[in-house]
Amino acid sequence: MPEYLIAIDDTDDIGTRGTGDIAQQLGQILATDCGGVASPVTRHQLLVHPDIPYTSHNSAMCFALKGDISPQRLKQLASELLEAESAAAADPGLAFMCLSSFTSNAALVEFGLAAKRRVLTKDEAYGLAADIGVHLSEHGGTGQGVIGALAGLGLRLEGNDGRLKGHFDVGQGDDELSLPVSVLLAQTGVDAVIALDDTELADEVPVRVRGKLKAVWRQGRSAILVSFRDGAWRNAGKQELKEY
Template identity: 50%
Template sequence: MKSWLICIDDTDDIGTKGTGEIAQEIAEILSDGEHESSSFITRHQLYVHPDIPYTSHNSAMCFQLQTYKSLETIKQLTVAHLLEQSAAASDPGLAILDCDSEFDREALIRFGLEAKEQVKTKQDAYDLALRLGICLSEHGGTGQGVIGALAGIGLRLYGRDGRVKGQVDLGQELYEEGVELTVKEALTRSGLDIVVDLSGQQLKITEVLHLTRKVKAVYCQHQFALLVYRHEGRWCNALKRQLKEY
């Protein structure tokens, strides 16, 4: 079984199925075999600039896959779903990285970080993918999504970027007044790896959390983390503005 990172970008349009939802569907398709699995999907925010076309936020979606499938099969299944589900006006891009291969990790991370702060071109992306042996392809429109797809993989490798798609599933509804769980209970219910505060400090499993409304997770320290902050003497799940740091 091999490990892969798969990232897609620019598959949607206003009023259509979001890129995150499409990524989730692809992850489920690719991990359908016995013992195969996919990780949480991370959303990576890229540079917002007038020279960069995007639908609403300019973000890429990435996940890790454990599978017996070959690169050819992974690409075939993913492309088929992209062509079927991507919006007509979108510019889909796909990047697939064999995590067990030899590649310049730092160069890929650097591309991802730069894509958060400056305008990159398709040629930049293709040149780097060719040099590193990464499968990079476009599937409609201008194909501009290849930039974000490659950058998303670099940011996932960086290990300190990205918000986890969707809300954290704690197995019960959270009411306005909230619920209290220990760190251990929250991790067991959610499948997350750690709970960290805004400074990145990991909480002990015995700490008590006060969780309300939409509970979100981030990718931090190369792990899926519940982000919390101290408020009125209690550990509370992070607010939207705090999550934007990721």
Template identity: 50%
Template sequence: MKAWLICIDDTDDIGTKGTGEIAEEIAAKLAPKSHVDGQQDVRRFVTRHQLFVHPDIPYTSHNSAMCFQVETDLDFNEIKAICIAHLQQESAAASDPGLAILDLASDYDIEQLIAFGQQSKIAVKTKEQAYKLAAELGVDLSEHGGTGQGVIGALAGLGLRLSGQDGRVKGQLTLDAEFDGSKTIQLSVAQVLAQTGLQTVISTCGEVLSHEQLLNLKGKIKAVYIQHQFALLVSNDSGEWRNANQQQLKAY
């Protein structure tokens, strides 16, 4: 069984199915078993990576790519065929879908890939640059409709995920059955990890909280990818640890 990192970009349009949802569907097709020892396999989480917002870059609403990892016995040709078929079926008519597939066991220059991703957050990149780098690194990069502009974000998303310091996990986490977000609930770090399958709880200052630390949680509970781990991001508010707000999450 091999591990693959897959990223898609520019598959949606206003009022259509989002790219994140399409990514989740592809991941489910490639590796249907999403639970390990009764818990969700966090490696399968889809991460949203924010790219540069600029007048020269066409995008639907936020210009973000969606990336996920799968472990499967399928070979490369089977993986790519499944990805393409789903993209062609689910992508919006006006979209410009891009697909990037990386064999994580291959010999590629991770620093070059990370650098491309980080540059794509602050500068306009071209399809030519993306294809050239993908060819050099052995990343399979392909376009599947429209202008194919999504190949830039798809390649960038791989690099940002590999950096281990970028990305918001798609969707919100499910906690105690009685928790609906309207009232504050207090849980220990250990309880949060057990209920969500996350790997750690980290503060906005980079501090890893102990399992005994108490958290006061309210509203939407979102996770991020930081320090190469899927984590709940929290901040200290008057001596109490609270889940990060929308503004604090924007950095990811």
């Protein structure tokens, strides 16, 4: 079954639906249409700079889709949603490619990483997309969102960038709760619990969790990030999650 990677950027404005919500809705629409499965959405932080127009944080959204759908149908459904749901002042962009036949990971990853360091142009984005066979299109306004959309694909492919949309309520408010990794995985649905040094914790290892948990994209998987503090494994704090 084909697997696509799909990213969007710059669909919102202050007081309107966020790009993450639209990405999640798009995944549901596509999965329903083809009888497939859409992955959780990841948010990827891009460069914040005076020369880059953005709503609040300049972040792109990306998700994977497993399903028997043609690129033409995917583009049609995505275009319809973006043009219907994007804010009037937005500059939405769409990027996608089929993972099973894609062979230019390195170039796409480098573009994504570059978008975190310097100001990129639409010409650069369209040039790369044409060279490596990625669909790239704009759906309103200046279409500036094509840059972030293409970067979102690259950062998701890189495997160690981005947070999953939303959070998990597994604790009791501010009270600390100790759970074995197996239970934590079952309650959140993420793929792994991973330490800051990239060690994956075994199922029986207890983890002390507090408050709302944010999952990250680590080692190409969804993961709860943990660190060893005060004699126990604990969910990563705000400072440790900042780079995501």
